[in-house]
Amino acid sequence: xxxxxxxxEEVQACEMCGDKASxxxxxxxxxxxxxxxxxxxxxGISVSVMKCTNCELIYSQPQPIPFEIQDHYGVPPEDYWTxxxxxxxxxxxxxxxKVAKDILPFRDGMTALDIGAGIGKCMLSLANAGFDAYGxxxxxxxxxxxxxxxxxxxxxxxxxxxxxxxxxxxSFDFIxxxxxxxxxxxxxxxxxxxxxxxxxxxxxHIEVPSSKHLVAKLFNYYFKIVGTNYVTHISPMHTPFHxxxxxxxxxxxxxxxxxFKIEKYQYDACEIWHIPNILHSSMSKYMELTDTGMQLTxxxxxxx
Numbered sequence: 001x002x003x004x005x006x007x008x009e010e011v012q013a014c015e016m017c018g019d020k021a022s023x024x025x026x027x028x029x030x031x032x033x034x035x036x037x038x039x040x041x042x043x044g045i046s047v048s049v050m051k052c053t054n055c056e057l058i059y060s061q062p063q064p065i066p067f068e069i070q071d072h073y074g075v076p077p078e079d080y081w082t083x084x085x086x087x088x089x090x091x092x093x094x095x096x097x098k099v100a101k102d103i104l105p106f107r108d109g110m111t112a113l114d115i116g117a118g119i120g121k122c123m124l125s126l127a128n129a130g131f132d133a134y135g136x137x138x139x140x141x142x143x144x145x146x147x148x149x150x151x152x153x154x155x156x157x158x159x160x161x162x163x164x165x166x167x168x169x170x171s172f173d174f175i176x177x178x179x180x181x182x183x184x185x186x187x188x189x190x191x192x193x194x195x196x197x198x199x200x201x202x203x204x205h206i207e208v209p210s211s212k213h214l215v216a217k218l219f220n221y222y223f224k225i226v227g228t229n230y231v232t233h234i235s236p237m238h239t240p241f242h243x244x245x246x247x248x249x250x251x252x253x254x255x256x257x258x259x260f261k262i263e264k265y266q267y268d269a270c271e272i273w274h275i276p277n278i279l280h281s282s283m284s285k286y287m288e289l290t291d292t293g294m295q296l297t298x299x300x301x302x303x304x
Contacts, residue, residue, distance in 0.1 A: 008062040015188050017055040017253035024050045028231035032238050039230040049233050056247025058211045060236040073139035093125040100174050103263050110173040115162050116180030120146035136165045162190045167197045176205040182242045192258045204300045211245040214292035251298050260300040269293040
């Protein structure tokens with residue numbers, strides 16, 4: 001069993017809006033493992049889960065910081081994804097690419113950067129759609145698989161964390177974080193850095209867990225009525241190592257601090273776990289109508 005080593009860093013202020021952490025609401029506790037329906041029967045390390053009362057960002061307090069990033073992500077890709085994930089098809093990421101092309105507007109040969117490229121599937125889709133695609137990936141094992149399995153050109157894929165990697169300013173027309181932003185310890189700082197890499201009027205695409213997710217609220221209520229103070233938000237130190245959940249207001253507030261505007265956003269219900277199948281259709285529809293799906297997607301345009 002792989003041992004994960006951490007230090008803990010107390011959050012002083014909201015990463016997105018800068019509001020003092022002392023003003024924020026304590027939602028409950030979260031274990032560093034799967035909690036199931038009886039978290040009081042589980043052992044482990046727990047952290048407080050907080051919600052910013054100004055911008056709706058949800059985060060753990062304190063934040064668990066790994067001694068080495070490969071402790072988190074230096075796992076075999078086969079252990080992280082199902083076998084089907086390694087089959088690339090042109091429709092992968094196609095919906096996001098279509099939106100990006102519409103709002104850029106697109107011309108053949110535009111440059112794109114995938115932050116957190118994984119095994120390179122998004123890079124393949126971007127290239128197939130006419131972009132000159134680049135990527136960066138912090139996991140050694142994912143990086144190596146992207147080159148060996150997916151035939152990604154190593155000259156276009158950098159190994160390293162977004163906080164450490166450098167590109168020239170105004171290098172890219174389109175940058176995507178995909179499902180990455182919630183894994184980054186200082187998301188506002190990295191977004192500001194990515195904006196420097198973006199050309200004037202370029203677009204950044206970000207997909208994040210929504211802090212308004214209906215199913216999370218239902219499970220929080222369940223934990224409360226069975227007499228615990230546990231919540232189901234985020235997964236500190238537990239796969240997939242989420243650190244934050246975001247509200248649309250999180251990005252609205254951040255746009256007051258750094259130079260972008262929200263060009264487009266949407267909420268997606270996504271898969272619904274631990275709920276009877278008979279309820280899936282009606283719950284998905286309700287979440288679509290009320291913007292309480294699991295995922296928030298934003299497209300941000302750089303303001304010159």
